[in-house]
Amino acid sequence: MQLKKYLCFLLFCICAFTAQAKDYRASLFGIYSDGVTLNTRSIQYAIDYIHQNGGGRLVFFVGRYLTGSIHLKSNVTLHLEEGAVLVGSLNPWDYDRKVWTSLIFAQDQKNIAITGQGSIDGRGRYIARNIVDMIHKGLIKDQFRFDRPEAECRPVLVYFRNCEDVKIHEVTMQNSSSWVQIYDQCKTVEIDRITVDSKAYWNNDGIDIVDCDGVSVTNSFIDSDDDGICLKSHDASKVCKNIVIRNCTVRSSANGIKFGTASYGGFSNVKISNVKIYDTYRSAVTLAAVDGGFVENVQVDSVQAYNTGNAIFLRIGERVKGKKGRMENIHISNIYVEVPATKPDAGYEYEGPTEDMPRNISPAGIAGMPDALIENVTLKNIEIRYPGGGNPMFAGVRLTDLDKVPEKPEFYPEFSMFDELPAWGLYVRHARNIKVEGLTLSCEKKDYRAAVVLDDVHGANFKAVKISKPDKRDWIYSHKSTGVVTK
Structure with a gap:
C-alpha cells in the first residue's frame, strides 16, 4: 500500500513537472x-x-x-x-x-x-x-x-488559413496597416474577451471570418476604421457557417456587423445577439449576397446602436453578370437604433467617405432584385429613431415614380447606394413573405416622405406598428405589391 501511494505521488510530480x-x-x-x-x-x-x-x-x-x-x-x-x-x-x-x-x-x-x-x-x-x-x-x-x-x-x-481548434483570448490587437485579423477556411475558432483598437490606416476591418465553420466571437470590444466584425465568402465552393457573435461592442467607420462584400459562396446558420454598436458610419447590420452566393438562416437579436448612419440593410446584387445572390430565412428582433442628422464618425482620423451632400437620411432597407427576391424576413420589436427633417428639394424619386429608383445590381452594397429614396423609415423592394411585428419608427422633425414604402413586395404582414411623426401622411405606401396586410 505504501509503495502504491509512493508511485501515485511520483506520477503526480512527473505530471506536474511536465505541465510546468x-x-x-x-x-x-x-x-x-x-x-x-x-x-x-x-x-x-x-x-x-x-x-x-x-x-x-x-x-x-x-x-x-x-x-x-x-x-x-x-x-x-x-x-x-x-x-x-x-x-x-x-x-x-x-x-x-x-x-x-x-x-x-x-x-x-x-x-x-x-x-x-x-x-x-x-x-x-x-x-x-x-x-x-x-x-x-x-x-x-x-x-x-x-x-x-x-x-x-x-x-x-x-x-490563419485552413487551421483547426484556434483560440484567441484576451489579447489586444492594434494599429494594423490593413485588415486586423483574418480566419480563412478555419474550423472551430474561439475568439473571446479581445480588444481591437485599429484606426491607423485604411481597410482596418476588426475581425474577418472567411468561409469558416464553427466560429464564436464573444465578450469583445472592436474599434476599427472599416467593418467591425465582417463575415466573407471568397470561395464559391465554400460556406461561412455556424457562427456565433455575442456580447460584443463595436465602433466602425463602415458597418458594425457585415456579411460580405465578398459573397461568392454562402453564409448559413449565424446567430448574433446582445451587441452594442456606436459612432458607426454605415449600417449597424448589413447582410449582402452580391457575388452569386447566398445568405440563409440568420438570427439577429438584442442589438442596440447609437449614433449610427443606418439601422439594417439587406441586399441581393449581381456584381458578376449572370451570378445573382439568394437571401432567405432572416429573423431580426429586439433592435433599438438612433440615427443622427450628422455624420456619425466625424472627427475620426480615417472616417468613412463623405457622401454627395446635401442628402436626406436613408431608411432601413431590404432590397432584392426583380428576378431574385429576398424571402422570409421577420422583423420583431424594432425601434428606430430618426432625426427627420427631410428636404423635398433633394428628392430623387417621388412615390408616383418608384420605377425610376435605380436597380444598380453591379454596385457596391451600402445603404445609400440608391441615392434619394421616398421613405424615411423602412424601404422594402423586391421581396416576398415579410413579417413585421412590433415596429416603432419616429422622427424628430417633419419629413416629407412616407414612413414605409413597399415596392414589388408579395406577402407582407404588419402588426403592432407605431409611427410617431409630425404630419398626418399615411404611414405606408405600396407599389406593385400583393398580399399586404396591416393590423
Whole structure:
C-alpha cells in the first residue's frame, strides 16, 4: 500500500513537472524585449522547437518584442503577459506574403492560440508609409488605387488559413496597416474577451471570418476604421457557417456587423445577439449576397446602436453578370437604433467617405432584385429613431415614380447606394413573405416622405406598428405589391 501511494505521488510530480515544462520563457531562446532587436528568427526558432517537442506556450513577459513575419505551428500558444507587446517591424522586407501579407501566419495547423493580456501592435500607419515609399521607387509593384497600397500588400496582424481548434483570448490587437485579423477556411475558432483598437490606416476591418465553420466571437470590444466584425465568402465552393457573435461592442467607420462584400459562396446558420454598436458610419447590420452566393438562416437579436448612419440593410446584387445572390430565412428582433442628422464618425482620423451632400437620411432597407427576391424576413420589436427633417428639394424619386429608383445590381452594397429614396423609415423592394411585428419608427422633425414604402413586395404582414411623426401622411405606401396586410 505504501509503495502504491509512493508511485501515485511520483506520477503526480512527473505530471506536474511536465505541465510546468510546457511553458517556455521567450528569453530562453534569446528573444529580446528592448523594442530594438529584430527577433524574427529567434521567435520562429522557439515556435519550431516547442512544436517539435510536444507543444506548449511561448511566454512573453513585460517588454516590446520587435519582429517580422512569424509562422505559428500546431500545439503552440503565443502567450503575452500584461505589458508584453509584440511589435511589427517597419521594414516591408521583413514580412512574408502568402495570399496576404501578415505579421503572424498559420496554415494547415491544429490547436494553436494567442492568449494573455498583452498586445500586438502593427504600427500600421508607419509600415504603410514605408510601403508607399517602396512603390514610388518601383521596388514594390502594386495597383496603388486611391493613392494607397492594396490591402493584401500591407501586413495584417493575424492570417490563419485552413487551421483547426484556434483560440484567441484576451489579447489586444492594434494599429494594423490593413485588415486586423483574418480566419480563412478555419474550423472551430474561439475568439473571446479581445480588444481591437485599429484606426491607423485604411481597410482596418476588426475581425474577418472567411468561409469558416464553427466560429464564436464573444465578450469583445472592436474599434476599427472599416467593418467591425465582417463575415466573407471568397470561395464559391465554400460556406461561412455556424457562427456565433455575442456580447460584443463595436465602433466602425463602415458597418458594425457585415456579411460580405465578398459573397461568392454562402453564409448559413449565424446567430448574433446582445451587441452594442456606436459612432458607426454605415449600417449597424448589413447582410449582402452580391457575388452569386447566398445568405440563409440568420438570427439577429438584442442589438442596440447609437449614433449610427443606418439601422439594417439587406441586399441581393449581381456584381458578376449572370451570378445573382439568394437571401432567405432572416429573423431580426429586439433592435433599438438612433440615427443622427450628422455624420456619425466625424472627427475620426480615417472616417468613412463623405457622401454627395446635401442628402436626406436613408431608411432601413431590404432590397432584392426583380428576378431574385429576398424571402422570409421577420422583423420583431424594432425601434428606430430618426432625426427627420427631410428636404423635398433633394428628392430623387417621388412615390408616383418608384420605377425610376435605380436597380444598380453591379454596385457596391451600402445603404445609400440608391441615392434619394421616398421613405424615411423602412424601404422594402423586391421581396416576398415579410413579417413585421412590433415596429416603432419616429422622427424628430417633419419629413416629407412616407414612413414605409413597399415596392414589388408579395406577402407582407404588419402588426403592432407605431409611427410617431409630425404630419398626418399615411404611414405606408405600396407599389406593385400583393398580399399586404396591416393590423
